[in-house]
Every structure is written in structure tokens, then in C-alpha cells.
Amino acid sequence: MPPHRRLLHRRPSLRRPSLRRSSLRRLPRVSGRGRASRMDMRDLWAESLAGVLARPVRSALTTLGTVLGITTLVITMGIAATAGNQIVGRFDELTATTISVDVPANRDPLVTWEAAAELTRLRGVTSAAALAQTAKSAALTVRANNLVDPTAVSEQSMNVLAATPELPTAAKGRMIQGRFFDAGHDRRGDRVAVLGEQAAKLLKITALENAPAVFIKGRAYTVIGILGDLRREEVLGASVIVPRSVGADFDVHHVSRVLINTTLGAADMIAKQVPTALSPNRAAELHIAAPPSPKRAREGVESDVNGLFLILGLVSLVVGAVGIANVTLVTVMERIAEIGLRRSLGAARRHIAAQFLLESTLIGLTGGVIGTSVGVVAVVAVSAARQWTPVLDVQLALAAPVVGAVVGLLAGLYPALRAARMEPVDALR
Template sequence: MLGTMLGVGSFVAVLGLTASAGGQIDKRFTEIAATEVTVADIGVVGAADKAMSFPGDASDRVEAINGVVHAGRWWQVPLEDPTVSSALGLDSDSGDIQILAMDPSTIDATRPVLGLGRTFDAFHVGRHEKVALLGSVAAANLGITRLDGNPAVFIDGTPFTVLGIVDSNARMPELLFGVVIPAETALDLYGPPTEQRAGMLIETRVGAASVVADQVPLALRPNAPDLFQVTAAPEPKALQTKVGGDLDVLFLALASISLVIGAIGIANTTLVAVLERTHEIGLRRSLGAQPRHIAVQFLSESTVLGLLGGMIGAAVGIVVVVIAAVVQGWTPLLQTWAVAPAPAVGALIGLLAGAYPALRAARIEPVEALRR
């Protein structure tokens, strides 16, 4: 009975826990990924734009799409072995610090947390100002920890006034290792990207990512949407189904092993009972009991054991689901079809497990049994 209880309880608990966990995936599915769309430049449209397919007003075009919060271009500035240094004399090569060109809305889309200062805006972009935003790692490497003296960084000797330092951000960890300058300033000084193509980062409202992703290529270049590769996060429902299926396969396999162990336990216990009660069987046979009566007796006993194990296991499984959900702060989910058949499953296991011992008991002859 204990073995059946563990097996049935495992089934009920597994089904309940996977359903409850699956219900949390929509909540656990990170909002950052669910509201992020990326666009990669994968083609050219002519000699004038051979280095970058994004139009100059790409941010405005995409931000006009319903559901878009922020959208902006970015790329790595095409410099070979640049030297980045500060007024303190500290410098670093391009292997340590990346030089990134970004639109102001790109920085907003990363959800930056500023340790000091501010980001550049449309005013700096419109005037093609030589200003920069530092990531916290790059600032530390350059020895810049304060902004009250209007510190500057020098890129191949060209000074850029540091406006702010980013401590962290939600979407682009590489920003923390870089020096970020306005995209228009980068185009003036260093030209468009060459080997590493430009990209676009888009932040959307929750639930709008897939719709926005379908509209972005046409919004950027209605005449050549194939120049862009758009990537949006997968739908949470699809992810929930996949994760739930993986959990079901894994844990149901473990529960099946528990049920098999329980069945073997019932069969073993019933067989031992047959051996220990040989005299009882012989006495019943001598008083007129038929082999089928003996078989029914032991099958009934094993079935009742399985039924009780199934009932107790179902109750234990429900308690486990509720306790686990409370501890995790989840909403417990348990389908009726996962609990209602549990006692019947236990009874069936008991019936099957008791079949061989019952058959063996039915074959015992009364004379042979009474001689033992």
C-alpha cells in the first residue's frame, strides 16, 4: 500500500506541480525579453547607402509604429586599433574598450541606470556635439569617477566630453565596456559602419513585440524590406508548452518508476501472504472452496491495498502541490482528471500485482496444504 501510495502520490504531485509551474511561466518570462525586438542590417541598396541600410530617420519611423516605446540604431565605430585615453593619462586599446555609436533612443531602450550625469539627447545629436557616455567598466579603466570637472575622453586624440556614466542596463551588457557617442557625430567623424553591420534595438509594450516585428521592415524601407532581419522574443505560451512538456516527461518517468516499485511491493507482499497462509488455503479448500474463490480472495486483498494506496497517494499529492505553491508564491493548479482516477489507478495496480500470487494460491491442493 505504501508503494502504491508513493507512486500515485508522485503522479498527482507531478501533474499538479507542472501545471502550477507552467502557469507561472507567463509571470517569470522576463518582461525584458518579451518587450525586445532587434533588427539587423543584412543588405545594401545602392552605392550611396552601401554601408548602412538604415535611413537617417530610422528611429522616428519605427517609433511611429503603435506599440513601440523606444527604437534606435547602433553600431561599432569603424576604427582600426583606436586609442582611447583620458586627461589622467590612462589609456586603453580597442580590445578593452568598445567605441559604440548610438541614437539617444537606443540608450533609452536599454533601460540604463546612471551612476553619474545624464545621457545625450536630440540637442547634442542635432548639433553633432562631441559628447560621450561611458559604461561603468570603461570609466573605471579610464580613471573617471567624477563629472564635476567636465572630464573628457580622447578617441585617437579627438576629445569627447563625458556626460554620464552607466552603472547597469537591462539589454546591452556591452555598453558597460564601451564609450558611446551620438550616431550622427560618429557618421561625421568616422563614416558609416563597414565590416560590422549596424543594428537597431526596439523596446515595445508588453504583447506588442510580434506585431511590431512584422511591421518594422516596411516602416524602415517600404521598397526594400528584405534588407533587414528582425528578431522578436518567442511567445510565452509556446515557451510554457515546451517547458511544461519537458517537465512532464521527466517527472512522469520518475513517477512511473515509483508505481512499478509499488506494484512489485504488492506482488511480493501478496506472494508472501500466500506462503504464510497455506494452511488457511488448505482448510478453505477442504471445506468446499473452489480455486476461483481462493483467487478472488487474494485478488480482492491486493486490489483493496492498491485502492487504499491510491486514495492516500492522491491526498498526499494534493497536499504537496498546495504546500509547494504556497512556499513559491504560486497559484496552485490541479486538474480534476489528474486526481479523480488516482484511486482507480491504485486499484488497477493492486489487481495486476496480485494476479500471479492469486493464481498460485488457487493452484494449491488441499491435501498438500494441510500436510505442511
């Protein structure tokens, strides 16, 4: 037989069973002295991914713990920020736009009625009204009729004050029944009165069709309206309000208080201008009650709400971390034979530890990404349902997946160290 035919004839006998190329690539390289040198990152990644996908149901359930933790964290932080923004918005609407001016009692009027009415000419002032009340007009006896009924309480002690026609708007209230007096009533000196809602209930005046009257110091005053739903100066709800020209009946002549409403953000500027506008020569004698800084209030509310919800989110995250640690530890116990085989083929302790750490980190990262997405969608959905403006920190949305990966890494630390400490002989036994 020719030599080349003998070589072809012998070639099949030289064949040996061999491992797949992918399996050879995954094995750690061994140095000449028989010690494991290093493991390629691609091999480590492939082995870790295979370990996660080998048990898809268990991996999915383990990832669910991290998903719930990260979702809860994102939702709580997002809802907290959104709710805090709404609370501060309501605070700004009701408080940060109101200014009160207390006018000390004096023989000469420090503030005239006309000066208070002209405050709306200042840029940023939406409404303004003046009130007048003295010690003599406080706690006056008011009756709903002139009949004496021994079996019923017909008299009530109430405050009587004079005001300008702009009072309902300045007090942020509304007329429940009837109307408020106008400049014509004031100019003619009509003896009309407007009752606060609570005062009307005490006097048992529920309807105005028959033009009921109240009697103060023996004089009758026709009730033309009932003022209620007051969002500032709630004391007006239990008072009797009359035009300023009628206030002379109760020794009420000079302005004692001015109520001012401003646009949002203009309160600080208006508070500085109001004293000069009301009393240019004696501005220092007026007492201005301006709202506190809304920025500080916003930060305080958001900080308190965020702190509360952050604790709830962290508790949920810890529960997810415990689940990852438990499942990873069970996985290590089930793969003892595999660990022993790898160690006997030259894998070092660090290779085993790195593999299990990467597996738990992958689970945590996956849960973080899914949880962040679900959390953001939930915050937007809740805000849309409540007609709120969703507020979500972009840094939180970007950091949440990283937090999930860190949680997975920390949760898999103990199981990975336990797997790395196994001896090949004990594992294969």
C-alpha cells in the same frame, strides 16, 4: 399431556448450533453436484475489506508505499509543469518580445533617426532605439586620461557607437551611475559619452563626481553615466556610447541597427509592420530578426522537463508496487489455513484469487487517493512559497487514484494466483 404441550416441550430438543447469518452469506453457494457455482460481489467485497482491516498496521504500511509513489508522481509532474511554465514565461519576457532590425550599409540612409524614434506609435511597441556603428568606429583606442604612464595600462581598444536617448530602455538595462544623454545633448552636439559597465571597469572609472573624461582620437568626451545590467545587446557593456550628432567624429552617420521591444504576443505582427514603417520604399532590404514561436518553445521545455520528472515518479511507483506484492505474498502464506478451509467448504480457485486481487486493489486505490491529495497540496504549497502560478493537469489528478488501483492490482496478481493454486488438503495439513 396435550399434543400442543408435547410439541412445545420437544421444540428445544430440535435446536442445533448454527452459523451466523453473515457467515452463511459469505460462503460461496454450492450446486447440487457439490461444485462451487458463484460468489456474490457483496460477499467478495465484505471478505476483501475484512482481510484488509484485519491487519490495520500492516495494511497502513503497505498503503504508505503506494502513497509515496503516487505523491512523488503528482508532485514531480506538477512541479515540472509549473517550472516549465515559469521557464517559458521568462523566455517570453526576455526573448519573445524583442525584435532587431539590421540595416545594410549604404551611401543613402535606408533608415533615418527620426523613423526609428517614431516606431513607438505602432500599437504593441513599448520602446525602440537606433544604433550606428561602422568598421571605422570599431576597436578604437580609448584612454581614461591624457597622461602616459609606462607602469600601467592606460589605453583600451573599444567599440564606439552612436545611439538615440531611448537606448537604455530598448536594451533592457539601467543606469548604474549618472544619467544617459538626452535630446538636448544631441541637438547641441555636446561631447559627452556613456560607458558600458565593463568598459568603465577597464578604464578604472568608478565615480562620476569629478566629471571624468575619456580620450578618443585625441578628443576629450565627458563621461556622464555608466550603463549596466543589460538583458539584451550585452556587447554594449564594453562599448562607449555617444550622441548621434557626435558620431560624425568617428565617421558614424547612418543607422545600422534598430532595437525594438514589444508587448507579449505582438512580436509577430510588429515584425511584419516594422520594415514598411522604417523604410517604406526599400523595406525588402532590411533584415528582421524576430523571436521564434513561443508556443513551440513552451511545448519543448514542458516536454523535456515532464519527461525527466516522469521517470523519477515511475521509479517511486515501482518501489511501491514491489512493497504491495511482497506484503500480499506474506499475507497469503500466513492465511494458508484460511484458504484451505474456504476451499474445503466449496470456494473455487477464482474466488480465492478474486479476494486477494481485490484486497491489493483496495490498498492501491487508497494509496492513490491519499497520494494524489498530498501531491496536489504539495504542489500548491511549493508554488506559493516560490510565488509561482501552480500548474497541474486535472486529468493527472483524476487518473492518479486509478493508477494506484492498477498498481495494486498488478502487484497482487502473483500472490493471488499462488493462493488460488493451493489444494485444500495441502493447505489444511
